[in-house]
Amino acid sequence: MSKYLLNKFLYTVDRDPDLVERYRVDPVGTVAWWETERANVIPNLPEIERSTWLEFTDTEREALATHDFVKLFELGAHNFLTLTLFIAMFERDYDEPLGFQLEYARKLSHFGLPYPDIST
Amino acid sequence: MATVAAVIASTHHPFYYRASTSAGADRPPFADEWVAKIEAFRETLTRARPDVLVMVGSDHFHQLWLDNMPQFLVGKAPFYDANFYNEEREFGLPRMFVRGDEDLSAYLLRQGLDAGFDLAFSNELRIDHSITCPLITLRPEADLPIVPVYTNIFAPPLPQPKRFVELGRAIRQLVESWPSDKRVAIIGTGHLSLELGGPRQFGPHGPDPEFDRKAVGWIASGDLTAALAEVSLDSLWLPGNATHGFMDFMLMMGAAGDNVKADYSDSLDLFHTMEAYFTWYPEAAA
Numbered sequence: 381m382s383k384y385l386l387n388k389f390l391y392t393v394d395r396d397p398d399l400v401e402r403y404r405v406d407p408v409g410t411v412a413w414w415e416t417e418r419a420n421v422i423p424n425l426p427e428i429e430r431s432t433w434l435e436f437t438d439t440e441r442e443a444l445a446t447h448d449f450v451k452l453f454e455l456g457a458h459n460f461l462t463l464t465l466f467i468a469m470f471e472r473d474y475d476e477p478l479g480f481q482l483e484y485a486r487k488l489s490h491f492g493l494p495y496p497d498i499s500t
Numbered sequence: 501m502a503t504v505a506a507v508i509a510s511t512h513h514p515f516y517y518r519a520s521t522s523a524g525a526d527r528p529p530f531a532d533e534w535v536a537k538i539e540a541f542r543e544t545l546t547r548a549r550p551d552v553l554v555m556v557g558s559d560h561f562h563q564l565w566l567d568n569m570p571q572f573l574v575g576k577a578p579f580y581d582a583n584f585y586n587e588e589r590e591f592g593l594p595r596m597f598v599r600g601d602e603d604l605s606a607y608l609l610r611q612g613l614d615a616g617f618d619l620a621f622s623n624e625l626r627i628d629h630s631i632t633c634p635l636i637t638l639r640p641e642a643d644l645p646i647v648p649v650y651t652n653i654f655a656p657p658l659p660q661p662k663r664f665v666e667l668g669r670a671i672r673q674l675v676e677s678w679p680s681d682k683r684v685a686i687i688g689t690g691h692l693s694l695e696l697g698g699p700r701q702f703g704p705h706g707p708d709p710e711f712d713r714k715a716v717g718w719i720a721s722g723d724l725t726a727a728l729a730e731v732s733l734d735s736l737w738l739p740g741n742a743t744h745g746f747m748d749f750m751l752m753m754g755a756a757g758d759n760v761k762a763d764y765s766d767s768l769d770l771f772h773t774m775e776a777y778f779t780w781y782p783e784a785a786a
Contacts, residue, residue: 423567459698486699
């Protein structure tokens with residue numbers, strides 16, 4: 381389980397306009413590149429001080445590579461990070477205001493309380 | 501000593517800026533009522549004639565991240581740039597720039613540490629919509645120096661609700677003991693029931709109108725006893741998965757004082773969340 385790393389992916393992609401577009405059009409390639417090149421970079425440190433131990437589980441990698449926000453919710457990825465990034469990628473595909481956000485809610489409607497734990 | 505000119509608590513709704521500045525077909529039907537309520541609320545700060553604003557909010561994974569997450573942080577910088585690319589993208593928020601009051605920041609940090617709050621600090625802080633939304637609603641000129649105070653309502657493990665209340669009480673006492681002749685408004689924003697990234701998000705009302713009704717009652721009457729009895733870190737998941745932002749309201753109740761009724765209180769039932777606005781004037785009560 382690496383909820384932290386799922387969150388780190390969502391966080392670092394969401395803050396970079398180019399990466400948002402890249403992840404939208406090429407999720408498999410972006411996730412593979414990110415895991416190799418960025419997963420171990422600590423945000424506030426030079427790259428030479430990178431970590432050595434962070435990697436996705438197969439389930440996590442698959443969830444990110446398929447844009448599966450329902451799975452990300454189930455895995456305990458931070459709800460705010462997932463929502464914000466997925467709005468950035470997919471809100472534009474819906475004609476109605478809040479169309480994507482309401483679809484997002486519907487797809488999560490089988491979850492009852494308590495929701496999956498987001499603690500890291 | 502400094503004067504606490506006003507204590508103000510409200511929700512921070514990132515869509516207000518876009519709703520209030522849009523026109524024609526883009527202007528949502530609720531915009532006019534919302535703007536009228538905000539303008540009335542703004543007058544409660546203007547009337548207090550503040551010189552400095554202490555602004556309590558919560559970074560939404562913008563500058564503060566899980567590799568180094570403070571629970572409570574005070575900004576101590578001469579200036580603050582504000583709002584982020586993803587807030588511009590999603591909410592249409594403008595980039596902003598505000599002055600800081602480093603003297604008051606330094607005083608809150610030193611005295612707060614000595615009073616038992618191990619406050620983190622930042623000398624270069626970019627503030628997000630939890631602080632710029634109340635600037636936009638309450639002081640759109642953004643012409644007064646601020647002291648930002650960030651709380652962690654977002655990344656568990658979180659401090660207990662009681663700790664937010666205690667910090668609010670401490671901030672009030674520290675501002676009152678600050679050797680200055682300035683008039684300080686203490687402003688904090690949080691949430692009532694709120695769901696983000698979950699099945700109850702973006703409904704026609706907030707996810708738990710019953711919680712909202714109770715919460716507005718607690719805040720308006722200053723009923724910290726009831727709020728602390730009913731609210732826990734576990735219970736706050738129930739009204740909506742982003743409802744821990746209510747602890748910033750509890751912090752502000754601590755700043756306003758136990759059982760001190762708000763001098764001004766208003767609310768607006770919107771899609772997604774209920775808006776709520778409260779102002780206390782400690783001078784009038786003294």
